[in-house]
Amino acid sequence: MAPPEIFNLSQQSPITCHAFNADRSQVAVSLNSNEVRIYARQGNDWSHIDTLSEHDKPITSIDWAPNSNRIVTSAQDRNAYVWQQSPDPQTGHMVWKPTLVLLRINRAATFVRWSPNEDKFAVASGARAIAICSFDPEGDWWVSRLLKKPIRSTVLSVDWHPNNVLLAAGSADIKARVFSAYIKDVDKRPSASVWGEKLPFNTICGEYASPSGGWVHSVAFSPSGDVLAFAGHDSSINIVYPGGPAVYSVKLSILPLVTLTWTTEESIVAAGHDCQPLVFAGNQGSWELVGSLDEPQSSKSAGSTRSGLGGPSPVGRLNSAAFNTFRNAAERGISNAPGSPTAASSGESELFTVHQNTITSVRPYSGVPGQIAQVSTSGVDGKLVVWDVNAVTPISAAGLAGKLGKMQVR
Amino acid sequence: MDVNFRKIDIDQYDEDALLDSELYDSDPRDPAHALEDTKQNAAAVRSSLSRNDYVGALTLVLGNAPYGPNVEEAKNLNLQTLVSILNSTKATDIPAIVKALSPDTQDTLMKYLYKGMALPGWGDVSGSVLLGWHEKLTEVAGTGCIVRAMTDRRLV
Structure with missing residues (x-):
């Protein structure tokens, strides 16, 4: 049970989002500005080595593709850029070069994620739409198709299914949805799954809501892709088994969660306004909160x-x-x-927690999908923390509120 | 400065406006039916109170609470019934009662406490009673319960 690794990347400004490269030797973060800063690990510290500046409004999300080593960024300026490293003709140093993406949205881009095959990415936006972007070799640019119906408000987060076709989205219209983001020129026909058989673009495979409403801040498919989890602003986490059909809803006695990630097929790490990463576990029978990764006694x-x-x-x-x-x-x-x-x-x-303010992002750090060993979190306090997912402090010791209701709807 | 323009309903000019009815399913009962249910509850609550069964009374009132538009009459009656329960409990009994309620019932109780506090002049509700219940309920159900009272569109 290793203690968490804590890095103070920023004293004053929040970390909007973070994304590590494949071998975790570098991390791209945005410190609540229009620039992406890249840090390289040196022993137990991070040194600032590069700045990507092309956006002219604050960055909202960053994703770093592990295999193709490309960075995609989205920002409030309604744009997304794909960044690729190429040698500078004069100096020979590797520099990051941006490619503009034709998003065709008229509101801020709020969230971006590469698809598992890294040949597409999804950009959520305030324009009640999700742009599914793929590379057009003839035009040498990234083109997008918009998922629009039936989104009624800003899309806050997206997550790709492992089959590279299905996409989950959480939105401010109080719904979590599963869409088909099938692009004919890119994707092979997906095999049938619990989410459906025929999956042309913009098929709605599911639509779910929290019991007490609230914006859906975060969505994620389980490693197999057969289960969906989402966290709402009603301080609940909901786990959907579409085959069931059952939705397990764990109501929390604390402030809402805003970000979550699956660590195995039967466990989730989620964090948010309560400043600590919580561990949930369960299966088709039931789900419950099992503890916190933040162990108050050792962290202080x-x-x-x-x-x-x-x-x-x-x-x-x-x-x-x-x-x-x-x-x-x-x-x-x-x-x-x-x-x-x-x-x-x-x-x-x-x-008493390691993070001194809201955690805005939790992402897998080490391990393979389905067997994640460590997760990383970043938040409004400017800290980046790497946690061992097995170092769970049971809830009673973590001092969480007593009554954690658990119930099943439908 | 003329601020009346702030009261213009700009959504009526937006054909793509997001309506409340799209965000939640309204009360399945029609207004007359909801009112009838609420009246029956009020009578049942009186008999529960005479047996000092506060948990049963609260579960009755909160379990099938009318919500949404078009059921104002039933909502007001239900609030009165609830307030009669809150007023008749001893302060020392509140923690045990709150603990015995189901999580859903706790959430609905929190909604009513905030509704009571929002009444102009607090109506016939005593502020100290509401605040006393609010304190005990929050100790049991936590800040999450308050957040749910705020996010839930199914207004009681």
Whole structure:
């Protein structure tokens, strides 16, 4: 049970998203700006080696294809670029060159992911559409076809099925959907799966909602592609067995999850506004929260007097230091703003978790699909953390709220 | 400054506007039926309360709560019934009652607490009663319960 590796990539700005290269020696991140920064690992640290600047509005998502070593980026400027390394004619150094993608959307691009075969990528957008992009060798550019129906609002996340054809999407219209993103010139005819047999472009293979609504922040297919998981803003995680048909919904007593990834066919790591990666496990019979990867005692120096998630609080962050700061101000007129030079404040405003703010992205780090050994997270606190997925602290010890309801709908 | 333009319903000029009805399934009962159900619940609650069965009373009121548009009358009646339960419990009993409720019922209770707090002048509801229940409910069901009360479009 190795402790998490913690890297402070940025002191001031949040990390919008992160993507590692194939051998994990480099990572591309966006620090809430219009630039992609590439860091190279040097021992236990990361050094800034390159900046990709072509977007003129903040980057929303980055994905790094492991085999073809191409980076795709999406941004609020409604554009996506595919970046490829080529030698500079003068110096001979390898430099990243962008290729514009014809997205044909009139709102921000919100999320991007390469397909498993790396011959397509999907760009989610605020234009109620998902652009499925494939390379057109004649025009020497990336062209897109839009998945539009029946999306009614901004698409927040997408995930590819291992068959390179099906695509899951989570949207602000409170639905998670499974589409066919079949492109005739690229794909072979997919074999029948639990999601359907005939799969022309824009076939709707499934549409699901959280029990209490809320934006669907994150979607993911299981390693086999036969199960779909999605996290909604109603603090729930939902696991869909389309063959069942059964939807398991685990309601949480804490703040909503915004990102998730499967580690095996029967376990998921998810994280969000509660600042720690949680582990869920289950199968066709039931699903439940089993624990947290964040072990409060080892992640912080012993003997500290911080109140927070690991403390005696029974209700998530409700009794956190921030809460106490406001309560002191309201009840006793003590202003104890974080950062003020009073003795208690600096430590008191620190959370018990490794991440000090919302985790916005969790991705597989090592292992093979279906047997992930480590995951990486990045968040609003500017930290990048690599976690061992087997180092699970049971929920009781992690101090999560007592009642974690579990129920089945349909 | 004239701010009336802010009240113009701009969605009516957008043929592609996203309607509330597309976001959730409305209450399957017709308004008259929902009102009838609520009246029956109110009577059943009175008998539950006379037996001091607060959990049963709350489960009745919250389990089949009317929601969505067109059932305002039933919604108001159900709120009154709920408030009568909240007012008749002793503060020391609240934690045990809240713990005995199912997660769905806890979520619906939270919606009603916020509805009560949103009433102009808080209606005939006592603020300290609502806040007392809110505190105990949050201790049991956590912040997730509050988030669900906020995200759920099925307004009670």
